[in-house]
Amino acid sequence: MATVMKVNPTRMELSKLKKRLKTARRGHKLLKDKRDEMVKQFLELVRKNRELRTEVEENLKQVQTFFSVAAATMSSQAVEEALICPKQEIVLETDTKNIMSVIVPKFNYTMTGKDSDIFSYGFVTTTAELDVAVGALAKIVSQLVELAETEKSVQLLASEIEKTRRRVNALEHVMIPNLEVTVKSIVMKLDENERGNITRLMKIKDMMLAETRHENIT
Amino acid sequence: MNKIACVGDKDSVLGFMAIGFEVHTADTLPEAEKTVKSLAESAEYPVIFVTEEYYNGMQHLISSYSEKTVPAIISIPGKNGSQGTGLAAVKALTEKAIGADIALNS
Numbered sequence: 414m415a416t417v418m419k420v421n422p423t424r425m426e427l428s429k430l431k432k433r434l435k436t437a438r439r440g441h442k443l444l445k446d447k448r449d450e451m452v453k454q455f456l457e458l459v460r461k462n463r464e465l466r467t468e469v470e471e472n473l474k475q476v477q478t479f480f481s482v483a484a485a486t487m488s489s490q491a492v493e494e495a496l497i498c499p500k501q502e503i504v505l506e507t508d509t510k511n512i513m514s515v516i517v518p519k520f521n522y523t524m525t526g527k528d529s530d531i532f533s534y535g536f537v538t539t540t541a542e543l544d545v546a547v548g549a550l551a552k553i554v555s556q557l558v559e560l561a562e563t564e565k566s567v568q569l570l571a572s573e574i575e576k577t578r579r580r581v582n583a584l585e586h587v588m589i590p591n592l593e594v595t596v597k598s599i600v601m602k603l604d605e606n607e608r609g610n611i612t613r614l615m616k617i618k619d620m621m622l623a624e625t626r627h628e629n630i631t
Numbered sequence: 632m633n634k635i636a637c638v639g640d641k642d643s644v645l646g647f648m649a650i651g652f653e654v655h656t657a658d659t660l661p662e663a664e665k666t667v668k669s670l671a672e673s674a675e676y677p678v679i680f681v682t683e684e685y686y687n688g689m690q691h692l693i694s695s696y697s698e699k700t701v702p703a704i705i706s707i708p709g710k711n712g713s714q715g716t717g718l719a720a721v722k723a724l725t726e727k728a729i730g731a732d733i734a735l736n737s
Contacts, residue, residue: 462721470713480646501651505633507677518700547649554650561678565703571728
């Protein structure tokens with residue numbers, strides 16, 4: 414329910430409030446547009462995120478199975494020993510991207526070392542199953558990085574959308590109605606004063622006329 | 632130089648060593664929580680993967696980083712397979728932003 418603000422019913426206040434109302438309306442429109450566009454972007458990202466998620470989880474599940482098989486065919490110390498000194502090192506570069514003034518990260522990764530050479534161990538002590546597992550994992554690195562990027566963007570965008578939505582609602586349902594009623598009540602008050610003034614003048618005029626007439630008669 | 636970190640129990644994350652992730656093993660949840668916290672604070676790891684079991688246990692810690700651009704703390708299924716944490720999180724975020732989880736599978 415809109416309430417009238419506590420302000421003095423003067424012309425000064427009226428023009429101030431009118432200006433505020435105009436600003437509020439403009440802000441409301443802009444924020445609404447911002448929200449709509451963000452939701453559009455968000456939905457695209459969410460769709461992408463969902464697809465990537467399902468894919469990555471599927472692939473990781475497979476990789477885990479490979480590793481379980483590898484662990485079964487070798488002793489766990491041997492597995493650990495084989496993996497502990499990786500040849501590959503991933504260097505991640507973080508860039509930022511601006512989606513509707515939300516700063517989201519953008520990840521670029523580079524692998525040091527040759528592309529084909531992912532195996533950090535000699536083939537004497539390890540089994541072929543481990544090769545399969547490591548190979549499968551190396552293939553999904555790009556997916557994992559992309560998933561991280563998308564998921565973070567979705568998180569950031571979601572909280573920004575929520576904030577914007579609150580602002581839009583506050584303007585639409587509280588601020589603007591309040592300003593409107595207040596402006597209206599001030600206008601009515603000023604009009605009432607004006608009318609009171611006119612009646613008073615008319616009354617005085619009548620009284621003065623009556624007085625002059627009375628003087629003329631006598 | 633920024634790197635990708637990975638936190639989880641030994642069996643789940645050991646493989647990531649081979650492809651150059653920096654692997655931190657943790658046997659208990661408090662240990663994992665401490666590790667993730669120090670990794671996130673150090674600002675050298677823009678991406679931190681955490682296995683679902685631990686991810687679910689440290690929601691509080693993770694949400695304190697959700698407003699920041701980096702680090703991105705992302706859940707991955709552990710050795711027990713996916714429990715649907717990732718997709719549930721996406722669903723929750725959609726609900727938060729739009730107010731309803733509308734069908735996106737189309």
